[in-house]
Amino acid sequence: MGKREHIYEIIAENIRKERRRLGITQAELAERADVSLDTIKSVENGRRAMSLDTYLNIVHALESSPTVLMSQQHPEKHIERFAFMMNRCDEREIEFALHMIEQILRGQEDYLSE
Known part of the structure; x- marks a missing residue:
């Protein structure tokens, strides 16, 4: 597995964890981040890379920071x-x-x- 795929997996897992920490559904996250539900599902499953705008919308919706969602350790x-x-x-x-x-x-x- 390359470094790029590894960071996508880390981000996907962190988005899932942060969403669950907030107690919101994928649909609620999609609405808060102004993206489609399919986008959230694909990102959380690691099947899709996302644009910087989408990433920052998700970061903001999760009340997090870009570096936290990219980090394996927190x-x-x-x-x-x-x-x-x-x-x-x-x-x-x-x-x-x-x-x-x-x-x-x-x-x-x-x-x-x-």
Whole structure:
């Protein structure tokens, strides 16, 4: 298998995983990405390459980033997802989200140390 086929398989698997993480169907993803259902099915099954526009539409519909969907390992996945979500927020909302995360992590440390 060549490098090109390998990256298509990685992208297909990541699109499927991210769609399932969001709890949406292939039809819902197709609608959100403004592509046909057949396109989503073919892409997820690794049977079809896609244009850059289609890829970016799918990335946006999945609230992800282009690099995350191309990566076999996702060490930065959660940071990129958080950054993507925070792009939609104002400064107060970001501060609130960070405060809540800090509280959750402190509680997790207390809970796990018992």
